[in-house]
Amino acid sequence: MKRNRKLAEKLITFGIVIAAFLLCKILIGTGVMSRSLRGQLIPICVYICMAVSLNLTVGISGELSLGHAGFMSVGAFSGIVAAMWLSKGVGVESQLHCLLFAILVGGALAGAAGVVIGIPVLRLRGDYLAIVTLAFGEIIRNVMNCIYVSLDGSTLRFGFINPGLPGKILLNGPMGATGVKKMASFEIGFVLVLFTLFVVLNLIDSRDGRAIMAIRDSRIAAESVGLNVTKYKMMAFVTSAVLAGMAGALYGLNFSTVAPAMFKFDTSILVLVFVVLGGIGNIRGSVISATLLTMLPELLRAFSDYRMLVYAIVLILVMIFTNNPKLKNAVGRLLPRRGASGKEAE
Amino acid sequence: MTLFLSYLINGISLGSVYAIIALGYTMVYGIAKMLNFAHGDVIMVGAYIAFCATQYAGLPAFVAVLLAMLVCTLLGVTIEGLAYKPLRQAPGLAVLITAIGMSYLLQNSALLIWGATPKSFPSVVSLPPVSLFDGRVKVTGETIMTILANIVIMIALTQFTGRTKMGKAMRAVSEDKGAAELMGINVNATISVTFAIGSALAAVAGVLLCSAYPNLMPTTGSMPGIKAFTAAVFGGIGSIPGAMVGGILLGVIEILGKAYISTELGDAIVFAVLIIVLLFKPSGLFGKNVREKV
Amino acid sequence: MSESFKRTPTKMVPAPSHGIVPERDVGERPVLETRNLGISFGGLQAVDDFNLIIGKTEIAGLIGPNGAGKTTVFNLLTKVYQPTMGTILINGHDTAGMNTAQASKMGIARTFQNIRLFDKMSVEDNVRIGLHNQIQYGMASGILRLPSYWAGERRQHERAMDLLSIFDMEDLAGVRAGSLPYGAQRRLEIVRALATNPSLLLLDEPAAGMNPHETEELMANIVKIRDRFKIAVLLIEHDMKLVMGICEGICVLNFGKVIAKGTPEDIQNNPVVIEAYLGKRKEA
Numbered sequence: 001m002k003r004n005r006k007l008a009e010k011l012i013t014f015g016i017v018i019a020a021f022l023l024c025k026i027l028i029g030t031g032v033m034s035r036s037l038r039g040q041l042i043p044i045c046v047y048i049c050m051a052v053s054l055n056l057t058v059g060i061s062g063e064l065s066l067g068h069a070g071f072m073s074v075g076a077f078s079g080i081v082a083a084m085w086l087s088k089g090v091g092v093e094s095q096l097h098c099l100l101f102a103i104l105v106g107g108a109l110a111g112a113a114g115v116v117i118g119i120p121v122l123r124l125r126g127d128y129l130a131i132v133t134l135a136f137g138e139i140i141r142n143v144m145n146c147i148y149v150s151l152d153g154s155t156l157r158f159g160f161i162n163p164g165l166p167g168k169i170l171l172n173g174p175m176g177a178t179g180v181k182k183m184a185s186f187e188i189g190f191v192l193v194l195f196t197l198f199v200v201l202n203l204i205d206s207r208d209g210r211a212i213m214a215i216r217d218s219r220i221a222a223e224s225v226g227l228n229v230t231k232y233k234m235m236a237f238v239t240s241a242v243l244a245g246m247a248g249a250l251y252g253l254n255f256s257t258v259a260p261a262m263f264k265f266d267t268s269i270l271v272l273v274f275v276v277l278g279g280i281g282n283i284r285g286s287v288i289s290a291t292l293l294t295m296l297p298e299l300l301r302a303f304s305d306y307r308m309l310v311y312a313i314v315l316i317l318v319m320i321f322t323n324n325p326k327l328k329n330a331v332g333r334l335l336p337r338r339g340a341s342g343k344e345a346e
Numbered sequence: 347m348t349l350f351l352s353y354l355i356n357g358i359s360l361g362s363v364y365a366i367i368a369l370g371y372t373m374v375y376g377i378a379k380m381l382n383f384a385h386g387d388v389i390m391v392g393a394y395i396a397f398c399a400t401q402y403a404g405l406p407a408f409v410a411v412l413l414a415m416l417v418c419t420l421l422g423v424t425i426e427g428l429a430y431k432p433l434r435q436a437p438g439l440a441v442l443i444t445a446i447g448m449s450y451l452l453q454n455s456a457l458l459i460w461g462a463t464p465k466s467f468p469s470v471v472s473l474p475p476v477s478l479f480d481g482r483v484k485v486t487g488e489t490i491m492t493i494l495a496n497i498v499i500m501i502a503l504t505q506f507t508g509r510t511k512m513g514k515a516m517r518a519v520s521e522d523k524g525a526a527e528l529m530g531i532n533v534n535a536t537i538s539v540t541f542a543i544g545s546a547l548a549a550v551a552g553v554l555l556c557s558a559y560p561n562l563m564p565t566t567g568s569m570p571g572i573k574a575f576t577a578a579v580f581g582g583i584g585s586i587p588g589a590m591v592g593g594i595l596l597g598v599i600e601i602l603g604k605a606y607i608s609t610e611l612g613d614a615i616v617f618a619v620l621i622i623v624l625l626f627k628p629s630g631l632f633g634k635n636v637r638e639k640v
Numbered sequence: 641m642s643e644s645f646k647r648t649p650t651k652m653v654p655a656p657s658h659g660i661v662p663e664r665d666v667g668e669r670p671v672l673e674t675r676n677l678g679i680s681f682g683g684l685q686a687v688d689d690f691n692l693i694i695g696k697t698e699i700a701g702l703i704g705p706n707g708a709g710k711t712t713v714f715n716l717l718t719k720v721y722q723p724t725m726g727t728i729l730i731n732g733h734d735t736a737g738m739n740t741a742q743a744s745k746m747g748i749a750r751t752f753q754n755i756r757l758f759d760k761m762s763v764e765d766n767v768r769i770g771l772h773n774q775i776q777y778g779m780a781s782g783i784l785r786l787p788s789y790w791a792g793e794r795r796q797h798e799r800a801m802d803l804l805s806i807f808d809m810e811d812l813a814g815v816r817a818g819s820l821p822y823g824a825q826r827r828l829e830i831v832r833a834l835a836t837n838p839s840l841l842l843l844d845e846p847a848a849g850m851n852p853h854e855t856e857e858l859m860a861n862i863v864k865i866r867d868r869f870k871i872a873v874l875l876i877e878h879d880m881k882l883v884m885g886i887c888e889g890i891c892v893l894n895f896g897k898v899i900a901k902g903t904p905e906d907i908q909n910n911p912v913v914i915e916a917y918l919g920k921r922k923e924a
Binding site: 210211214221224 | 779
Binding site: 058064120123124125127128130131132134135136138139142143145146161173174265269272273276277280305306308309311312313315316319320322323324325327 | 375381429432433435436437438439440442443444446447448450451454455457458568572575576579583608610611612613614617618620621624625628629630
């Protein structure tokens, strides 16, 4: 019976995503959807994946990460290089193949970065862990500013800090990637969202996911029943990095120009805000809040100059109203609360 | 050698600014156990106030700085009272997100009031530059002022927390909020005073920062804010001498790193040093290691 | 005390190296043996020269005044703290250099004085965490829902329900652990510890906060668990009715040192123990 409820929760989440996708297809097909909103569709998919993957670290594993955009950045730039190499260097015609290859490469490299960063980071606890993830996010951005890659015939050439590379420049340090072929499509974005949800929801509802959540709830008790804390913290952290890298690759191939400055600290914070407002540990909440909040600045366009101000005020008010016991009782349950349990975590 | 010396002095100067900002972070963290992300933006507000006071109202520099401190103190206390106080019992993450919201709010308000175009900040320091080693090393008045201000603030704060009744109350609250309350200490008032002091210091830091790097924008405070926060963690968050030492070290590392290793990688070097320090001393240079009770 | 678990005094005999074990466990390897175990925090010698042997199926008690170092001994045995001196042998294997998780795999399980459940997870999931190393399948089978996932999940479920039935808690399987009443939380901790298939179960004040009726039930259950799983139990408890009622060997700790060891009868009549608990009698 419990199993059925879990399954139903999961199906509802997938149902919402699929229904939203079909609705979008209809709106596009009938020409109702505005141009600016159509342009938001891929970023929405990307941010859903980012929020869901960050929720794995913050909500399920219980470690505050302030550098998630770093993994997105690694995924975006490695994805661009991979796609350009495959299409221009090797000469693969199909954009879909290039895009999928880019997503795989982006995920793999971001996962490798996750391993390298996770080893030191996960030895720390609490606020110190958070600050080190922030530091790594900044280091990644800074290093990306110094990386130069060119395509010389069919070979990739790499350089660091202003080398004169032969051939067609793919990554140009702080200028980033210019003249990128936009390969990303809404359909692949939708598939990536489904994939991310599939991985995260199934992981949570398995032996390893329970171990991750147990360590979050009580590290000492988890150790006392024989759980290897480092292993499971790494599992959550690296999985989250891989998924963020895949989303990053899709994001990178959605713009003609991509600069390292697009993945700064603010982006990490933005994704964290999605996670917190959607409910920490609540995966469906992340999907919904990432969707609404990515559209919000667009919808607030009428306020033009004031929209970021409104965004900030809304953020503060929501936090106060959902977390102050007196106000919360007065307002009732407006948003999913913090502290979702294992069975709510879908 | 003389070149190294001038880099070192520049580093200490920049580090002194970080240290003054870091004090605000570290005191607030020590007492309220929260990361006040909006602190960096209070710096920016302080600098804008001083800018307006000197440029538009024609006030003397000294008065302008005092005005900036006053406004920032009020701002800090207001932010605490309106946004953070209702969340005293809330989970840490909720408070963090609120602080981030506050940071956005300050930045975007500044954008509406003062616009996005950078303003050229006039130096408020009228000290003449000093030449050392037959003029081979020049030390600007701003640098001297910054370092002096840092020393004065350090001494004043140490005396304040060590000697005064309010200072002792602060230490008591940071040690154990509940016990302090039972001893008759007004916890809310103590937290407000902490925010007031931290914000006043932020105004000073803002003026000093912009006197040395005269490019004032709504986002001026964020990067120094993050670095100062790093400095506070580096020194051991919650510790006043830690913030001082951490700030100065960070400034020196940044300037020397940019000069001798790579200009492009300056920030990365700063953060890499932070990570290395935390790996060997997980609670910073001066932080206390807390063992979890089983 | 009800008759059902009235203890028939166990004959305790000297163990081969030192200490005493129940006569029935002679010839079996002792489940726990410590030699000169000690730890100091800074200058404070919290536990000093602690020697203890527990027989394979013994129910042993660790008692002493508050602050005597009883929980510290548990933390040493489970490697939450690394001892600064001495040796711990679990089933004859030295645990030097091991961490808590490895000590658990060696067969040592515990409960905590201040309950530490996985509060946000269900009762059943708490027990499943205990089964983590007993019933395994890989991460990939979990995500891809391979047959080994379904088989593993079903076995975990069956085993968890079986363990919960010890305390008649099957009905609570879907309840959030954090919302259970206090007594049930203590019982769930024991079930979770048992799920790791231990050979030695450490109980830190299992009867704390229980009413006399619940304590009686608990006593019967501890004996039942020992008999069913054929394991040893070491418990810290202040309720002397429980300690004297079910423990076969008792070790008394004061200021980090063992001041007496023996059967309940020995301990009850030991003047040093009485002095440690009640203070020195004034000479008239």
